Amino acid sequence: MSNKYVEMGMRSPVNLTWEVTLACNLRCNHCLSSSGEKACNELSTAEALDLVEQLHTAGVFQVNFGGGEPFIRPDFEEILAACHARGIMTCISTNGTLLTPELVARLASSPLVAIQVSLDGARRETCDAVRGDGVFDAAIAAVKLLAATKIPASINTVLTTHNASEIPAMHDLARSLGVSLRVSRFRPSGRGADNWESLRPTPTQLIDFSDWLAKSGDVRTGDSFFSLTTQERQGLGLNLCGAAKLTCCVSPTGHMYPCAFLQSDRFEAGDLRASSFQEIWDTSEIYASFRNLRIHSCEECTRFDQCHGGCPAVAWHLKNDINGGDPECLERCVTSIADNRLAEAA
Amino acid sequence: MAAAGIKLHPSCRVRQEGFGLLFYDCKGPRLLFAATGTLLPADYFGTVRARDEFPDGTSESQKPALQKFITQLLEKGFLREQ
Numbered sequence: 001m002s003n004k005y006v007e008m009g010m011r012s013p014v015n016l017t018w019e020v021t022l023a024c025n026l027r028c029n030h031c032l033s034s035s036g037e038k039a040c041n042e043l044s045t046a047e048a049l050d051l052v053e054q055l056h057t058a059g060v061f062q063v064n065f066g067g068g069e070p071f072i073r074p075d076f077e078e079i080l081a082a083c084h085a086r087g088i089m090t091c092i093s094t095n096g097t098l099l100t101p102e103l104v105a106r107l108a109s110s111p112l113v114a115i116q117v118s119l120d121g122a123r124r125e126t127c128d129a130v131r132g133d134g135v136f137d138a139a140i141a142a143v144k145l146l147a148a149t150k151i152p153a154s155i156n157t158v159l160t161t162h163n164a165s166e167i168p169a170m171h172d173l174a175r176s177l178g179v180s181l182r183v184s185r186f187r188p189s190g191r192g193a194d195n196w197e198s199l200r201p202t203p204t205q206l207i208d209f210s211d212w213l214a215k216s217g218d219v220r221t222g223d224s225f226f227s228l229t230t231q232e233r234q235g236l237g238l239n240l241c242g243a244a245k246l247t248c249c250v251s252p253t254g255h256m257y258p259c260a261f262l263q264s265d266r267f268e269a270g271d272l273r274a275s276s277f278q279e280i281w282d283t284s285e286i287y288a289s290f291r292n293l294r295i296h297s298c299e300e301c302t303r304f305d306q307c308h309g310g311c312p313a314v315a316w317h318l319k320n321d322i323n324g325g326d327p328e329c330l331e332r333c334v335t336s337i338a339d340n341r342l343a344e345a346a
Numbered sequence: 347m348a349a350a351g352i353k354l355h356p357s358c359r360v361r362q363e364g365f366g367l368l369f370y371d372c373k374g375p376r377l378l379f380a381a382t383g384t385l386l387p388a389d390y391f392g393t394v395r396a397r398d399e400f401p402d403g404t405s406e407s408q409k410p411a412l413q414k415f416i417t418q419l420l421e422k423g424f425l426r427e428q
Contacts, residue, residue: 008364011361011364061370062375089372091372246377
């Protein structure tokens with residue numbers, strides 16, 4: 001990753017997360033947006049289609065759809081089709097429970113769609129404890145439907161203390177189903193904040209995961225784990241937070257944020273009902289502050305070039321300090337374990 | 347038989363930025379920042395091109411560097427021959 005060009009400023013995001021609805025038929029314990037009921041005043045179909053046009057004009061390459069459960073929106077396929085008609089690549093995060101053979105066949109008609117199905121354990125009990133009874137089986141059925149098509153499909157797992165030991169088995173499971181594995185970071189936002197202490201991986205689990213990840217080049221993590229990334233994976237992705245530089249988030253109601261984990265008034269960059277997408281991207285003071293963000297407290301760290309202070313969202317949620325450095329970075333995990341051992345020895 | 351042409355790989359996109367061209371490959375995903383300035387417009391990659399076909403106004407002295415750049419894009423998978 002060439003930070004020099006990123007710091008020069010992009011004319012628009014490379015990709016963005018668009019949470020098209022807060023409505024969800026599940027109530028996962030770790031949900032970053034506390035999804036469940038549809039939000040008041042979600043973007044209408046016409047507003048959503050107008051946004052697609054704006055994204056195309058801006059030159060956005062890819063839209064990552066999430067929610068909520070995107071397929072709950074009756075017009076979701078229309079929004080997808082509008083993206084594809086403009087050459088915008090799409091990736092959909094779904095819980096898989098609403099995927100039918102007919103729907104999958106329609107989705108497979110576009111070469112511009114990829115789908116991630118959430119699954120939070122290699123064992124039924126582990127997954128369903130987080131996502132609800134019966135979800136493991138439904139998600140596996142969805143993955144099998146997708147694997148029979150040309151749609152690039154993956155299993156998406158949020159790493160928690162309960163499934164950390166099952167990640168290699170999930171890798172095997174994904175392979176056996178003919179899809180890839182993506183592991184996402186658990187962050188303390190939404191219901192994830194409410195259940196943070198009971199679900200967060202321990203420092204030892206994070207280090208073990210980092211080691212395993214270094215040996216598992218085909219496992220994708222997006223920008224989730226650059227704060228834990230070892231030298232072996234440095235060529236595979238970001239080495240800094242891309243929020244407001246390469247990516248951003250659009251909420252179901254058309255508000256823009258730096259990322260999906262910072263959807264609060266404090267971090268609102270703009271309202272698409274009041275300003276255009278390009279105007280918000282170009283002029284938002286919140287975005288400017290993220291582009292100028294320098295985690296000075298981390299600059300002396302030997303790993304600074306590998307993470308640049310890690311995830312500001314985690315720092316905000318855990319330390320109320322966007323400049324505070326990622327509390328769960330690899331260096332701090334190692335230090336935390338060493339401190340605990342010293343304390344035990346004393 | 348006609349010489350092979352080059353075209354943007356279907357999984358890739360390109361756009362103009364202040365420094366030059368930004369390439370994106372959704373498989374990865376991965377980015378490539380090319381400090382090409384205004385030598386090559388992004389829409390150059392919108393259609394099949396001969397490997398020695400460059401925009402009008404490209405000087406002879408610029409062509410070797412552009413040919414090397416095209417070769418690198420092919421090697422990195424952002425372009426493909428067809």
